[in-house]
Amino acid sequence: MAVTRVKPKLIGENNQYCSGCGHGILNRLVAEVLEELGRADDAILVTAVGCACMMNELWQGDNMQAAHGRAPASATAIKRLRPENIVFTYQGDGDLSSIGIAEILHATARNEKFTTIFANNGVFGMTGGQMAPTTLVGQKTTTTHFGRDPQFTGMPVKIVELLATLKPAYLARGSVDSIKNINTTKKYIRNAFEAQIDSEGFSLVEVLLPCPTNWHLTPEQALERVGSTVEAYYPLGEVVKRGE
Amino acid sequence: MSEVTVYAEKCKGCRYCAGVCNQDAISFSEKSNAAGYQFAQVDPEKCIQCGLCYTVCPDCVFEIA
Structure with missing residues (x-):
């Protein structure tokens, strides 16, 4: 069936990924x-540091860049001062789950009424593919040449399950490895923004992404690895549903 | 009747689109674009404008309107 699909106006012409x-x-x-919700004009994006902050240059709406890991702290201030706007942070795993874990934990604990989109690709991408807290056991990176050893570095951090103990408004984990998962992830993101619009509290969607460059795979192999390996450790689904 | 437009200059040749196309309508150029990537090409005879290539493309190369 023929459909209409046109690039959203919030996305610029060329990304640097x-x-x-x-x-x-x-x-x-x-x-x-955001465009389907009719809120493209009053959404405010907060990024921090890493590949994820290149979204600032692509994004055609209001945005700011916070200090490394501190996007939830900046978003807290923006949302409290401008509760009528949609405020969301867009952070990678090297940012949110390592240097920024205190900010995300306490933003969740306070149940701040903003949304976080958490892009998890299992490495520090921008700095050259070092081990992140989310790197899988056995995964080779530039700082774990023989694969991540849990005896030495512990186990990968599961942010969604960790935050679920604090009972925020909405928590889910999606993926982009197939058309089905991309469409499901979009529904999760919509739920997260609707939770914010209804002032239910903090919402976060973690999304598993491929990083072909730092995984040293072709893009197609990287996408296949997300489905076969990464999703085995990070199960997809809604961990805290709205209204629970 | 809708048509697919391919913005070849944005394409980075990741081939995700070819992987999801059920109609086998997407091929890749022999020449490179300005960024140095072999870019996607859509065969209008085979394409049914289903939008799967748009959904999976990281670089907004496809437009169906």
């Missing part, structure tokens, strides 16, 4: 949801 980077898909999903 590598070939096959999942950020491009996720940026577009966020823009599509």
